[in-house]
Amino acid sequence: GVMLRSVNGAGTTSIEGHAGPQGVRCAYVGGNCLLAVFTLTGGGTLTAGDAITEQSGGGAWVADGGVVSNCVISANVAQQYGGGVYGGILNACRIHNNSANNGGGACRSISRNCLIRNNAAAEDGGGTYDGEYYYSTVVNNSAGPSGCGGVMNGPSVCSIVWANGAINFANAVMNYCCTYPGPAGLWNITNAPAFVDPDSDYRLTAASPCLDA
Numbered sequence: 001g002v003m004l005r006s007v008n009g010a011g012t013t014s015i016e017g018h019a020g021p022q023g024v025r026c027a028y029v030g031g032n033c034l035l036a037v038f039t040l041t042g043g044g045t046l047t048a049g050d051a052i053t054e055q056s057g058g059g060a061w062v063a064d065g066g067v068v069s070n071c072v073i074s075a076n077v078a079q080q081y082g083g084g085v086y087g088g089i090l091n092a093c094r095i096h097n098n099s100a101n102n103g104g105g106a107c108r109s110i111s112r113n114c115l116i117r118n119n120a121a122a123e124d125g126g127g128t129y130d131g132e133y134y135y136s137t138v139v140n141n142s143a144g145p146s147g148c149g150g151v152m153n154g155p156s157v158c159s160i161v162w163a164n165g166a167i168n169f170a171n172a173v174m175n176y177c178c179t180y181p182g183p184a185g186l187w188n189i190t191n192a193p194a195f196v197d198p199d200s201d202y203r204l205t206a207a208s209p210c211l212d213a
Contacts, residue, residue: 017043062088
């Protein structure tokens with residue numbers, strides 16, 4: 001597959017899309033391909049057409065086996081699913097301020113070591129929808145008045161799912177996670193994670209119950 005990696009990092013190298021009725025997403029990542037160390041911003045989808053291939057994945061649409069790594073994915077919009085990303089594997093990405101009908105941050109993605117914050121869904125899964133989550137933090141995302149703001153559907157392992165509204169998580173089995181209220185699964189804790197700043201800095205303080213848990 002193709003591997004595309006920026007030279008100077010996500011702080012200085014961006015791929016910009018276009019939001020609107022004739023939206024243009026930032027990237028399409030094929031199966032067994034890698035996109036690494038970029039900022040994906042300003043992307044959008046079409047507002048009509050196939051719900052998955054044309055109205056989902058405002059920042060990136062990633063085919064099975066495709067990987068997005070060490071990217072910042074922000075300020076993208078999807079008409080249907082995955083405002084930030086639809087599909088694929090996400091490694092060490094920061095996903096924030098994206099929006100969609102479902103899955104404001106990501107939809108049907110496998111997220112590892114990702115920070116997913118301040119995304120919004122009109123219906124469900126403000127942070128994520130129909131995915132898998134490992135060693136990730138899903139925090140301060142939002143959804144519709146009766147929707148799930150954090151993790152909607154799918155397993156979470158060794159992750160923090162916290163302060164998402166209106167409902168923190170739904171239909172999610174969690175193991176070794178920090179979340180509230182107590183979910184189905186094994187060895188979870190419901191204590192506050194003790195971020196450096198609960199609104200903006202999601203590193204853990206020395207007093208965090210998540211350390212060495």
